[in-house]
Amino acid sequence: MTSKTVAELLSQDGTLQDVTLKGWVRTFRNDRFIALNDGSTINNIQCVVNSENFDEALLKRVTTGAAVHVTGELVESQGKGQSVEIVVKTLEILGDSDPETYPIQPKKHTFEFLRANAHLRTRTNTFSAVMRLRSSLSFAVHKYFNENGFNYMHTPIVTGSDAEGAGEMFKVTNLDAKNPPLNEDGSVNYKEDFFGKETNLTVSGQLEAETYAMSLGKVYTFGPTFRAENSNTTRHLAEFWMIEPEVAFMDLAGNMDLAEDFMKSVLSYVLEKNSEDLEFLDNRLQKEEEKLPQAQRSDMSLIEKIKFVVDNNFKRVSYTEAIDILRNCKPNKKKKFKYIIEEWGADLQSEHERYLVEKHFKCPVILFDYPANIKAFYMRLNEPDSEGRETVRAMDILFPGIGEMVGGSQREERLDVLKEKMKALDISEEELWWYLDLRKYGTAVHSGFGLGFERLVMFATGMGNIRDVIPYPRTPQNAEF
Ligand code: 4AD
Numbered sequence: 001m002t003s004k005t006v007a008e009l010l011s012q013d014g015t016l017q018d019v020t021l022k023g024w025v026r027t028f029r030n031d032r033f034i035a036l037n038d039g040s041t042i043n044n045i046q047c048v049v050n051s052e053n054f055d056e057a058l059l060k061r062v063t064t065g066a067a068v069h070v071t072g073e074l075v076e077s078q079g080k081g082q083s084v085e086i087v088v089k090t091l092e093i094l095g096d097s098d099p100e101t102y103p104i105q106p107k108k109h110t111f112e113f114l115r116a117n118a119h120l121r122t123r124t125n126t127f128s129a130v131m132r133l134r135s136s137l138s139f140a141v142h143k144y145f146n147e148n149g150f151n152y153m154h155t156p157i158v159t160g161s162d163a164e165g166a167g168e169m170f171k172v173t174n175l176d177a178k179n180p181p182l183n184e185d186g187s188v189n190y191k192e193d194f195f196g197k198e199t200n201l202t203v204s205g206q207l208e209a210e211t212y213a214m215s216l217g218k219v220y221t222f223g224p225t226f227r228a229e230n231s232n233t234t235r236h237l238a239e240f241w242m243i244e245p246e247v248a249f250m251d252l253a254g255n256m257d258l259a260e261d262f263m264k265s266v267l268s269y270v271l272e273k274n275s276e277d278l279e280f281l282d283n284r285l286q287k288e289e290e291k292l293p294q295a296q297r298s299d300m301s302l303i304e305k306i307k308f309v310v311d312n313n314f315k316r317v318s319y320t321e322a323i324d325i326l327r328n329c330k331p332n333k334k335k336k337f338k339y340i341i342e343e344w345g346a347d348l349q350s351e352h353e354r355y356l357v358e359k360h361f362k363c364p365v366i367l368f369d370y371p372a373n374i375k376a377f378y379m380r381l382n383e384p385d386s387e388g389r390e391t392v393r394a395m396d397i398l399f400p401g402i403g404e405m406v407g408g409s410q411r412e413e414r415l416d417v418l419k420e421k422m423k424a425l426d427i428s429e430e431e432l433w434w435y436l437d438l439r440k441y442g443t444a445v446h447s448g449f450g451l452g453f454e455r456l457v458m459f460a461t462g463m464g465n466i467r468d469v470i471p472y473p474r475t476p477q478n479a480e481f
Pocket residue numbers: 163164203204205206227229235236237238240242244245404405406407408409448449450451452453454455
């Protein structure tokens with residue numbers, strides 16, 4: 001008698017004589033029906049207990065949350081709501097639960113409550129579905145790159161460089177915070193620190209990925225990324241997972257094609273692979289939206305939104321075109337935006353990005369060729385436009401309901417131009433000597449992008465808060481678990 005998962009049993013045609021399975025009790029109704037779940041599927045299996053055959057004391061221990069081992073016969077169900085069920089022959093309590101204190105009761109809990117109980121929240125339908133989808137999407141990411149000739153590269157977590165130049169980094173040190181070694185001028189002497197220099201947790205694996213793209217051709221990273229930005233929003237984490245492909249001999253147009261093809265591929269994968277979880281999440285979202293005023297409800301269901309992205313081309317729009325649209329749009333003219341767009345050069349805030357994708361284009365949008373001075377130092381400088389304005393070969397992909405999903409660019413491959421840019425921004429050539437070497441020895445056009453994995457999971461699950469799509473979110477003032 002081999003152990004089966006609930007998923008295996010529910011997909012079984014016909015009856016099975018001897019089955020054994022283990023799981024957690026979701027509910028025990030009328031001293032007769034155990035709804036058992038083992039995490040393998042959103043669905044529970046019904047286990048039917050004939051109470052005459054079992055000790056009353058044993059049945060008392062079948063409470064919500066208890067771990068049990070059941071053996072019996074898989075038969076066609078007599079009742080409604082399931083095709084098969086188990087007629088229980090033996091029942092063993094593996095681990096008791098305390099029905100008085102067990103936090104995950106068979107009722108609706110708020111997401112705030114479940115966040116505080118994140119160690120148990122995957123015992124709910126919503127969170128088990130979200131986390132199975134997260135797992136599937138990760139697999140689809142590796143599958144896509146593997147099938148397209150990319151090498152998976154592990155970039156360092158501890159680094160000395162600030163790839164994005166934004167300075168939002170967590171320091172890594174083992175110096176005594178109370179009594180650090182000092183230089184003569186009173187500053188901390190990091191030469192005496194563990195690595196002999198100032199180090200931090202990485203904000204992006206891009207710079208290191210570039211070095212491998214310039215030898216292995218096509219590479220990608222998929223790993224934890226850290227940002228000490230104090231943004232307490234529904235779309236920011238201090239620790240998140242980023243996917244960063246980097247490709248030699250590929251320009252910005254190729255980069256856009258890659259990003260679009262990649263996202264469509266991974267989303268198609270989960271549409272097929274996780275259909276039951278998606279249907280559950282789709283229903284959940286529809287019920288949530290029913291509580292909203294008509295105007296705030298979306299015209300598409302979750303599955304329709306995912307299919308829409310898979311089936312339609314992303315709209316490609318230059319920053320300059322976008323600024324024209326935004327300058328002339330109603331919310332800008334009526335001063336409904338918090339930040340009014342007045343002239344070319346303005347940095348786009350999330351309210352502007354969301355207007356473009358949700359109100360104007362109503363589809364994913366790739367914005368490209370941004371003003372040079374609002375983007376990172378490594379982006380390829382364009383020839384000045386007809387009005388003498390400087391732009392870089394940057395692209396951001398904006399998604400309905402999410403905003404920025406992807407940030408990427410063609411990289412500056414010309415040594416002199418890159419050095420000049422670094423000088424202007426006071427970025428140390430000594431620190432990035434190896435990055436400059438790539439431009440000295442066999443430099444070439446190359447491009448890549450970064451996709452925030454949790455934002456993709458948010459889109460694919462319809463969850464509204466990024467804290468609910470990562471097992472243990474790290475945000476300002478919060479690192480529980
Ligand atoms: O736009 P970003 O900062 O780009 C980079 O880091 C580049 N080095 C990527 C590259 O070209 N290889 O970040 C990329 C993406 C964003 O579009 C967003 O989806 C996500 O990472 N992201 C975050 N996700 C969650 N929490 C945060 N605090 C995030 N910051 C960025």
